[in-house]
Amino acid sequence: MKKIAILRCLKTSASCAGTGCLRAFNERSEGFGKYAGEDVQLAAMWTCNGCGDSMLENQEEGIEKKIARMVKNNIEAVHISHCTSKKNAEEVPVLCPTIANISRRLEAVGVRVYDGTHGQHASGERLKLD
Ligand code: SF4
Numbered sequence: 424m425k426k427i428a429i430l431r432c433l434k435t436s437a438s439c440a441g442t443g444c445l446r447a448f449n450e451r452s453e454g455f456g457k458y459a460g461e462d463v464q465l466a467a468m469w470t471c472n473g474c475g476d477s478m479l480e481n482q483e484e485g486i487e488k489k490i491a492r493m494v495k496n497n498i499e500a501v502h503i504s505h506c507t508s509k510k511n512a513e514e515v516p517v518l519c520p521t522i523a524n525i526s527r528r529l530e531a532v533g534v535r536v537y538d539g540t541h542g543q544h545a546s547g548e549r550l551k552l553d
Pocket of ligand 1: 474
């Protein structure tokens with residue numbers, strides 16, 4: 424069975440119950456459409472450790488542990504929720520640099536990172552990283 428995870432924004436999680444992400448996964452729609460008919464388990468739903476005045480104390484150590492959990496639990500893919508992107512002045516969603524950093528670290532240990540969970544911008548394609 425394929426195991427996947429969702430990564431979302433800590434600040435957004437303060438007022439988000441994750442229903443949009445979980446609905447899309449359960450329906451195998453939007454960012455999860457490519458899994459239709461596949462035996463896939465949503466094995467984790469985690470957040471970054473925050474930024475600015477919402478930063479958690481064990482920021483780096485905690486992220487390292489979460490990345491290690493992905494590897495230890497054989498999670499093949501992490502989908503990045505759209506709440507981790509904010510629109511710029513041209514109304515174009517730009518990925519949070521903290522999430523981009525975590526994504527590079529996930530890819531470096533063999534966990535593939537995909538763009539989106541739900542919503543019109545959720546392509547479900549491999550995340551393009553610089
Ligand atoms: S680092 Fe990015 S994803 Fe995390 S809380 Fe801050 S804005 Fe949200």
